[in-house]
Amino acid sequence: MLSIFNRNSPADEMKRAVAAYEKVVSLESDSRDARSARMRMGMICRAHLDKTFVAGAEQIAAWQELARMALVAGKPVPEMPTPSKFQKIRAGESDIYAYLPEEFVAEAFALGVRYQKTELSAPKAIEAMQALATQISRYELRLEEPFLVLSFLRDELAEQAALQEAAEGLSPGSADGAATSPGGPTGL
Template sequence: MAGLFSSGDKQAFIAAKRDYELATEAEKETREIRALRIRLGLRCKAAFDKFFVEAAESAADYADRCMLALAAGEEKPEPPARKAFQTVNSVNGEVIVYLPLPYVEEIFKVASAYQLEEVDAAGAIEMAQGIADKISEALHLDTPFEALRFLRDELEAEESGEESDSEGEGSESDDPDTQGKPGA
């Protein structure tokens, strides 16, 4: 990776990790530390979702590469490397967010299981929220951030669509001769 990042980029990575460590390790909660923790909580929420999406895409790609290797009689390829940093948008533009690799690994496992249909959306959300709760606790947040809002919204839309479908069943006939006629 040497040479890929400018010294400014390297400083951003160092600063992101330093901020995370300061937020998680500070013993006194000053106004500045509290503000840092809240800011990092919001950034970690955004990074969490991006890690999840990238991991799901990576899992699908890796599964395809493994099947191709197996079909060709070759060795299984190396799994994709995980990274502890994520770029997210903030009110001040793009920022680098650091999450320790053990959390990233957990997110990757949940996203992979979801992508490979080993767990449904509700199960993935529940497991992901458990990881988010641990990150929130490490950051000393009063309220854990909500993980995977996009997937929750998708699930809620599916569930409300199913409810409206079942409510409408039997209310109209499929027979074109009786549709729209009173008493049909």
């Protein structure tokens, strides 16, 4: 039989994602298997939150451009984008659907929108998203340690800080003697 006939529809996969989330959230046991299921769901939720934040930023940027073009053309402004409770994420060698309840995706999406609009700085966006992740980790999944979100943004900030630190280390008057004169390096 061809594998195309064995594939589930996206609707079936989404139902499975909801069932998996609800099953893990309802676990009463603290067995090794239950803890393992919670940790796996935590990784899925982390990926969902990251993708939802990025979707909020990307979709509002695209919407702003469409709204600008509509206003210029005298047409009605399109509806603002809305978040999805489902995200397709990579799990091993295949893609799966991840589910989070509306309240969580709405907040993550809104934070992505606010970050894109520069209403939130990167550190504040990370702080707010981490608070959301901690809420899901502790109160929904009952994990001992909350999962970490927005690693890509944290890495970007760390890289920028390292570049800034390196640039400041080479500035005139630095303690390492790299500067050659008060006016800056020679040869400029």
